[in-house]
Amino acid sequence: MDKMPKWADVVLIPVISLILAAVLSALVILAIGENPVEAVKLMVTGALGSTYGWGYTLYYATNFMFTGLAVAVAFHARMFNIGGEGQAMLGGLGVAIVCLYVDWPHWTIALLAACAASMLFGAAWAAIPAYLQAKRGSHIVITTIMFNFIAAAFLNYMLVNVMRPEGSMDPATARFSETVHLPTLHELLAPIGINFSKAAPANVSLLVAIAACFVIWALIWRTRLGYEIRAYGHSETGAVYAGISPVRITIVAMLISGALAGLMAINNVMGEAERLVLNSTEGAGFIGIAVALMGRSHPFGVFLAAILFGFLYQGGAELALWTSIPRELIVVIQALVILFTGALDNMVRMPLEKLFLSMRRGAQ
Numbered sequence: 001m002d003k004m005p006k007w008a009d010v011v012l013i014p015v016i017s018l019i020l021a022a023v024l025s026a027l028v029i030l031a032i033g034e035n036p037v038e039a040v041k042l043m044v045t046g047a048l049g050s051t052y053g054w055g056y057t058l059y060y061a062t063n064f065m066f067t068g069l070a071v072a073v074a075f076h077a078r079m080f081n082i083g084g085e086g087q088a089m090l091g092g093l094g095v096a097i098v099c100l101y102v103d104w105p106h107w108t109i110a111l112l113a114a115c116a117a118s119m120l121f122g123a124a125w126a127a128i129p130a131y132l133q134a135k136r137g138s139h140i141v142i143t144t145i146m147f148n149f150i151a152a153a154f155l156n157y158m159l160v161n162v163m164r165p166e167g168s169m170d171p172a173t174a175r176f177s178e179t180v181h182l183p184t185l186h187e188l189l190a191p192i193g194i195n196f197s198k199a200a201p202a203n204v205s206l207l208v209a210i211a212a213c214f215v216i217w218a219l220i221w222r223t224r225l226g227y228e229i230r231a232y233g234h235s236e237t238g239a240v241y242a243g244i245s246p247v248r249i250t251i252v253a254m255l256i257s258g259a260l261a262g263l264m265a266i267n268n269v270m271g272e273a274e275r276l277v278l279n280s281t282e283g284a285g286f287i288g289i290a291v292a293l294m295g296r297s298h299p300f301g302v303f304l305a306a307i308l309f310g311f312l313y314q315g316g317a318e319l320a321l322w323t324s325i326p327r328e329l330i331v332v333i334q335a336l337v338i339l340f341t342g343a344l345d346n347m348v349r350m351p352l353e354k355l356f357l358s359m360r361r362g363a364q
Contacts, residue, residue, distance in 0.1 A: 003353040010301065014294050016348050017340040018308075024340075025333045034325055046318025047311045053318075055185060055200015059272060061310030062202070063281075065209040066264035067288025068306055069216050070257045072297040074140075076220055077253035078233040083129060083144025084261040085285025086151030087122040091262025092269040093155060094121030096163065096276035099176040110180040114266050115208070122262015123255045125151060130254030134247040140254070148285070159278060172277040182271040205267035209306075212260065213299040219256075220299075229253050261285060290338040293345070312337065 026036035047057045067084045074081035094117035104110035129143035159171040168174075182203045186196040220226035232239040232249045240246060268280050287309055294308070295301025316330035340348075 004356040008352060008356065009349075010296055010298070013345065013348050013352065014296075014301075014305075014341060016352075017294075017345070018337065020348070021333075021336040021340040025336055028329065028332065028336075029325065032325065032329070034323060039319055039323065039325065042318055042322060043311070043315030046322075047315035050197065051195070052197040052200050053314055055197050055202040056314040056317075057307070057310040058185070058202040058206055059200070059267070059310070060284075060313040061306040062206045062209045062267045063264050063284040064287050064291045064306035064309050065213060065303060066267070067261055067284050068291030068295060068302040069212055069288075069299060070260035071288045071292035072295065072299070072302055073216060073220070073229070073253055073260065074257040075292055075297040076226075076233045077229045077249055078236070079133070079140045079250065079253060079257075081126070081144055081254065081257045081261075082141055082289065083126060083147050083151075083258070083285070084288045085281050085283070086144070086148035087125045087258045087261035088264045088281045088285050089151045089155050090125040091118035091122040091265035092276050092280055093158060094118045094262065095265040095269045096173050099180045099270060100163070100173060103177075104180050107180055107182055111182065111204070111208075111266065111270070114180075114270050115263060118262040118265040119259035120262070122265075123259040125262070126254045126258025127251070130251045130258075133254075134250040156278060159276065163276070170277075173275045175275045176270065180270065181274055182266075184271075201272040203267065203271035205271045208263070208266060210303070212263065213303050216260070217299040225252065261288070290342055293338075293342040309334070309337075 029036040029039050045053070047053045067088065070084050070087070071081055095114045098113045098117040099110060102110075102113070104113070125147060126144075129138070129140055129147055132138035132143050133140045156171065159173065163173045164171060165174045182205065184196075184198070184204075185200065185202045185206070186198045188204060189196045218226075220230065228239070228244045228249055229252075231242065232244055232246060236246060239249070264281070264284060268282070268284075269276050273280060291302055291305040291309055294305040295303070312334050316327075316334065319325050320327040320330055
């Protein structure tokens with residue numbers, strides 16, 4: 001019998017963790033002489049109080065959905081993919097190649113090709129750590145971390161020496177042609193009479209991210225492969241006894257994970273920057289870990305957690321812009337949320353388990 005109800009694990013623990021992180025963040029803001037209530041109001045107004053704020057919140061959330069799903073799939077196979085950052089960088093390279101060197105007649109066809117290229121490049125970058133884990137026993141955490149640095153160095157070389165336009169000093173590719181520019185939410189919603197900010201970077205990639213949540217839900221809980229991934233994650237010995245190949249599951253799960261991380265590039269490279277630049281991922285690969293932890297590796301939870309972190313990113317930017325709260329403190333607040341929802345999960349979980357067990361005994 002479970003120590004606590006499923007709803008408590010999925011909803012109650014994250015909510016309590018968020019409250020603890022918020023209380024500690026408020027104390028930190030008080031310590032530097034700012035009003036935490038006003039700070040929260042400014043964050044809410046800046047991130048959710050206008051279509052401009054919503055546009056940035058949803059833009060960041062789109063990135064986090066892709067990387068959160070990437071981490072979640074690996075979690076189900078009992079792997080910790082910390083290489084989402086590097087896989088997203090290589091996904092951006094795939095998007096840039098497709099958008100720069102092929103003359104596409106319309107953005108819809110270009111988007112399909114970019115999705116395929118970004119997933120292929122991301123999966124290829126995840127394939128090597130997957131093989132090393134499955135065949136050589138190398139730890140997936142160590143290899144994926146190292147591959148982030150290799151990806152950054154390789155992308156730097158490509159942008160400086162291969163793909164940089166002649167005469168340009170900026171380590172970035174040329175801008176993509178207008179035929180591959182993705183429609184923003186302003187352009188998508190205008191025909192149905194909804195006035196959304198033109199300056200907001202949220203684009204059609206958001207719909208792709210939401211679709212990815214549904215696809216991963218169906219894959220993990222409605223297919224044989226998903227069952228095998230979850231079975232292997234729960235018990236390797238039990239999975240082997242049932243005839244499930246650890247090598248195959250390790251490699252397949254990491255390929256799917258890498259493909260999802262690479263797919264993020266359609267949002268930040270093709271949709272927002274409309275060219276490939278250095279550090280286009282902006283740490284989204286690492287935030288995906290916190291998103292997957294908070295979302296309990298469930299696609300719906302990942303969706304909600306991604307919206308929350310999108311709010312923190314955009315609201316934090318507004319705080320840094322309009323108050324004396326330094327940008328570094330915003331990072332601290334985000335880190336506190338990650339700390340309580342991830343690393344200190346058992347600090348909330350264990351007392352709750354004891355509470356529910358005592359309630360259950362008292363009811364008997």
